[in-house]
Structure formats: structure tokens, C-alpha cells
Amino acid sequence: MTTVLPRLHNPGLLIFLRHGETDWNAEGRMQGQKDIPLNATGVEQARQNGQRLKxxxxxxxxxxxxxxxxxxxxxxxxxTMELARTEMGLAPGAYRLEERLKELTFGSWEGSTLEEIAETAPELVERRRADKWGFVPPGGGESYEMLTQRIGGWLETVDRPSVVVAHGGVFRVLRGLLEGLEKRRVPKLPVPQDVVFIWRDGRLEEI
Structure with a gap:
């Protein structure tokens, strides 16, 4: 059984921004596909990332x-995209949406912290800890393995230099696919919200 992700093509220049902080990020809540807005810190992070990118x-x-x-x-x-584009002097709404870039969903766990879940389902928290790559949260959740299939399908359609604003889980599997990383490493990759990630000619830079 292979433990390393297949390395997919890189479009030459791929720039990634994670969305700015939300209150759920700050509280350690599983956010997934719940539509939680940026907090004040997140707004400032988005603006600063726009300045860095410019x-x-x-x-x-x-x-x-x-x-x-x-x-x-x-x-x-x-x-985040609209704040960053404004800082760049660009029309804030002149970008497109891509459904496949949604965060992985945590199913019925969304809105809870791991500590809260451990009080009622400690065995599931332990299973997740043992296999974060393959674990599927209850209630229609996705694993990192499932998310990788979705993001891999999207990445194969990227045929020009791009700027992407998405989520922490999306970045982790994207990096795994672009760099051919071990599967067990992918869910643990750090994704700060005040950094612009740039893959240029196959190499990752952070600014």
C-alpha cells in the first residue's frame, strides 16, 4: 500500500492564501463548510496578505x-479575496468561485471542539488521532483522503498561473499533491493565515 501521494503537475506559478481568522478558528472549533465570517484579526490578515502579494x-x-x-x-x-484584491488596487469582485475548493466537511462535528467531542465520543477522537488521513467524521464528514480526490481533480484543470484563496485542509492536500508528500504528514502541515504561499517552478516560497 503506497504511503506517498502521486506528484501532480504544477502550473508554473500557483499562489495560495488561506482565509483570515474567524472566531471559530480562535476557539478551536471544527469549521468545515459552515459559513463563519472573518473576525477583526482575520480582516487585517487578509489586507496584509494583499499587500504582500502586490x-x-x-x-x-x-x-x-x-x-x-x-x-x-x-x-x-x-x-479574504476581496480584501486582498482591494489592497492590490484591483476590482474586489473580479474573480471566480470554484466549488471544489471548499474546505473538507466535519459532518456533525462542525461547531464543536475536539475536547467537547471527547466527552461524548472518546473512541472516535482516538480513531481520528490514530489515522487523521483516513478518518471520516460522522454525519456526512470527509476524510483528508476524500478531500485529496476532490482537490486532485481540480488541480488537473489548472492550466495557467493562478491565485487561490481557500482553506487549511485544502492547502494541506494541495501541498501534498504538488510535492509528493507522505500521506501521514499531510493532515499535520502548518497553514498560518498571515502568509502568502507561492509555488514557482515547483518550489514553495512563503512571504
């Missing part, structure tokens, strides 16, 4: 009109 493109002499801007359809990602 500086990067100017230094690299890349015209933003050459890039395909796309975001998950959830409110926190749309707001």
Missing part, C-alpha cells in the same frame, strides 16, 4: 491581469 507581483514584474483569481465559495474565503 509587492511580490511588482518585484517579479508579473501583471495581475495574467493571473486566474479563484476562491472557495464560502463567505470567509470570498471576503
Amino acid at each position: 509587492a511580490f507581483l511588482e518585484n517579479a514584474r508579473i501583471d495581475p491581469s495574467e493571473l486566474d483569481f479563484m476562491a472557495s465559495p464560502l463567505g470567509r474565503t470570498r471576503m
Whole structure:
């Protein structure tokens, strides 16, 4: 049984922003596909990431009109994209939505912390801890393995330099696919919300 993800193609330049912080992020709640808005910290993170991205493109002499801007359809990602584009001097709404970029869903666990869940279903929390890659939360949840199939299908359609605003889980599996990482590493990859991630010619940079 293979333990390493197949390395998928890189479109030459792929820029990723995670949405800014929400109150549920700050509280450690499983957010998944619940539509939770940015908090004040998240708004500032989105603006600063827009400034970082603008500086990067100017230094690299890349015209933003050459890039395909796309975001998950959830409110926190749309707001992050629009704040970032405003800081870049671009029309805030001139981007497209991509359903496949939604966060993985935690099913009936959404809105709860792991500590809360451990009080009623400690055996499930232990199963998740033992196999975070393959564990499927109850109530229609998704595993990282399932999310990887969704994101892999999307990545195969990316055929031009792109700016993506999506979620922590999406970044983890995207990085796993672009770099051919071990499956067990993928769910544990850090995804700060105040960093712009850039894959350029197959190498990851953070600004």
C-alpha cells in the first residue's frame, strides 16, 4: 500500500492564501463548510496578505491581469479575496468561485471542539488521532483522503498561473499533491493565515 501521494503537475506559478481568522478558528472549533465570517484579526490578515502579494507581483514584474483569481465559495474565503484584491488596487469582485475548493466537511462535528467531542465520543477522537488521513467524521464528514480526490481533480484543470484563496485542509492536500508528500504528514502541515504561499517552478516560497 503506497504511503506517498502521486506528484501532480504544477502550473508554473500557483499562489495560495488561506482565509483570515474567524472566531471559530480562535476557539478551536471544527469549521468545515459552515459559513463563519472573518473576525477583526482575520480582516487585517487578509489586507496584509494583499499587500504582500502586490509587492511580490511588482518585484517579479508579473501583471495581475495574467493571473486566474479563484476562491472557495464560502463567505470567509470570498471576503479574504476581496480584501486582498482591494489592497492590490484591483476590482474586489473580479474573480471566480470554484466549488471544489471548499474546505473538507466535519459532518456533525462542525461547531464543536475536539475536547467537547471527547466527552461524548472518546473512541472516535482516538480513531481520528490514530489515522487523521483516513478518518471520516460522522454525519456526512470527509476524510483528508476524500478531500485529496476532490482537490486532485481540480488541480488537473489548472492550466495557467493562478491565485487561490481557500482553506487549511485544502492547502494541506494541495501541498501534498504538488510535492509528493507522505500521506501521514499531510493532515499535520502548518497553514498560518498571515502568509502568502507561492509555488514557482515547483518550489514553495512563503512571504
